[in-house]
Amino acid sequence: MLDPAQCRQARLARDARFDGRFVVGVTTTGIYCRPICPATPSREGHVRYFANALAAAEAGFRPCLRCRPDSAPDSPVWRGTHTTLERALRLIDEGALQAGTLTELCGRLGIGERYLRRLFERHLGVSPKAYAQHRQCLFAKQLLHQTTLPVTDIAYASGFRSLRRFNDAFRERIGQARRDLRRRAGKADEDLTLWLAYRPPYAWEVLRDFHADRAIEGLEWVGERHVGRRIRWGEARGEFTAEHVPERHAFRVRLALDDLRALAPVVRRIRRLLDLDADTATIEAHLGRALPGLALIEGLRLPGVWSPFEAGVRAILGQQVSIVAARRLVSRLVAELGEPAGDERRHFPTPTAIAASDLAWLAMPGARRNTLRRFAAWYAGDEASDEPADWTALKGIGPWTANYAALRGTGAPDVWLDGDAGVRRALHRLDGADPALAAPWRSYLTLQLWSLDLSHPHRRSHADDR
Numbered sequence: 001m002l003d004p005a006q007c008r009q010a011r012l013a014r015d016a017r018f019d020g021r022f023v024v025g026v027t028t029t030g031i032y033c034r035p036i037c038p039a040t041p042s043r044e045g046h047v048r049y050f051a052n053a054l055a056a057a058e059a060g061f062r063p064c065l066r067c068r069p070d071s072a073p074d075s076p077v078w079r080g081t082h083t084t085l086e087r088a089l090r091l092i093d094e095g096a097l098q099a100g101t102l103t104e105l106c107g108r109l110g111i112g113e114r115y116l117r118r119l120f121e122r123h124l125g126v127s128p129k130a131y132a133q134h135r136q137c138l139f140a141k142q143l144l145h146q147t148t149l150p151v152t153d154i155a156y157a158s159g160f161r162s163l164r165r166f167n168d169a170f171r172e173r174i175g176q177a178r179r180d181l182r183r184r185a186g187k188a189d190e191d192l193t194l195w196l197a198y199r200p201p202y203a204w205e206v207l208r209d210f211h212a213d214r215a216i217e218g219l220e221w222v223g224e225r226h227v228g229r230r231i232r233w234g235e236a237r238g239e240f241t242a243e244h245v246p247e248r249h250a251f252r253v254r255l256a257l258d259d260l261r262a263l264a265p266v267v268r269r270i271r272r273l274l275d276l277d278a279d280t281a282t283i284e285a286h287l288g289r290a291l292p293g294l295a296l297i298e299g300l301r302l303p304g305v306w307s308p309f310e311a312g313v314r315a316i317l318g319q320q321v322s323i324v325a326a327r328r329l330v331s332r333l334v335a336e337l338g339e340p341a342g343d344e345r346r347h348f349p350t351p352t353a354i355a356a357s358d359l360a361w362l363a364m365p366g367a368r369r370n371t372l373r374r375f376a377a378w379y380a381g382d383e384a385s386d387e388p389a390d391w392t393a394l395k396g397i398g399p400w401t402a403n404y405a406a407l408r409g410t411g412a413p414d415v416w417l418d419g420d421a422g423v424r425r426a427l428h429r430l431d432g433a434d435p436a437l438a439a440p441w442r443s444y445l446t447l448q449l450w451s452l453d454l455s456h457p458h459r460r461s462h463a464d465d466r
Helices: 004-013 053-058 083-093 102-109 113-123 128-146 151-157 163-174 204-214 260-273 280-290 308-317 323-337 351-355 366-379 388-393 399-409 421-428 442-452
Strands: 023-026 031-033 047-050 192-197 220-222 226-233 236-245 250-257
Touching: 004 047, 023 053, 031 053, 047 053, 053 128, 083 102, 083 113, 083 128, 083 260, 102 113, 102 128, 113 128, 128 151, 128 163, 128 192, 128 260, 151 163, 151 260, 192 260, 204 220, 204 226, 204 323, 226 260, 236 260, 250 260, 280 442, 308 323, 308 366, 308 388, 308 399, 323 351, 351 366, 388 399, 421 442
Parallel strands: none
Antiparallel strands: 023 031, 023 047, 192 250, 220 226, 226 236, 236 250
16 A cells, blocks of 8 residues: 555655655646656655556656656555466466467466456456557567657567557557657667666675676676676577666666567566566665664665576586676586677577586586486476476476576566575674564575675585585
């Protein structure tokens, strides 16, 4: 439930920590804004508060052209309230209803259509298809504002199959004709640049150093203010570099992609990789109450990996070895089996490529090598799942590997790596603290505890799932 007094205070102060946690509908103009909107604040009697942009749109408000609600972080109200709903939202954001049907989506979720519709109506007040179309239109609005892509390319990149359908949906969902937002079509740049916002604070140095310690040459790059990597989405290939711009509470993302149909899910995957939608103030307040002796790092984010499969491979290669040794193994795997991407760069190897190799050149126990090949062969088959909890049926993959992959590969917020040596060492220093009290944010507790256990970069902090 929204607290009107808190919303009013955040709106009048233009507090960026509340950006994306709610939107403000102005009854005199019919528009809705972010709490940080630079426009002169309206009188309290002329505003309504909504948990998210979708709720405001359903109430008949249209998005502000100054603060651009399409650029705000996602509302945390949409996430984490129900596991099945969270999975459905993630799959829809990745294009499940553009590439397939509602029946196929329900099949992947293991539920019926009627139940899924009830979940959406109860939590969001709309149908799954209406939610998907709203997200498509907001993404299109962001591209209209921030890029010079021609409108036909924007429609294509947003998941619409015709310009006419795009125009109709945009007018219906956004309340404006797209020509009112940008009256001229530009020439598409080879590289796109988008601004992706977050709620401050953001512990950039911690995230940067985490990635730098594990960066794979030819696949990833990390600098003082940026991270980047080669990416694959379906048949699409490309790369991105995300530069941290703290004064704007955002990342400037330069993106090259050879198929615009993959643009929307790729951008959302980048948001997940950088954990831009986390409400760290809420998370840390909860952790502080649950473990009062824990000195918290403000704005700590989950360090994402591009895909669940890649996270699983890294977890298997990291069993019972140091971070340095795990990095060496992943680097060798990418160098030997990664698809060339020019300029000595490579993509992460596919499941098929790993399964087809004997991996004899990887310096690790034969049992673990077999686990990796077994995992890749299963992932290349028809029964593959992006839910790491399903992987534990495979020999050699136990709870630690599955949980580590869920934390880094899917951004799961409530993963508890109780078998991790670094976590155990840090928890021991808290004198009997109960990590169960940290639910549903135990992934963030894990990161906080890792940050306490920084005595040596070569530490053996991985578990073994043999």
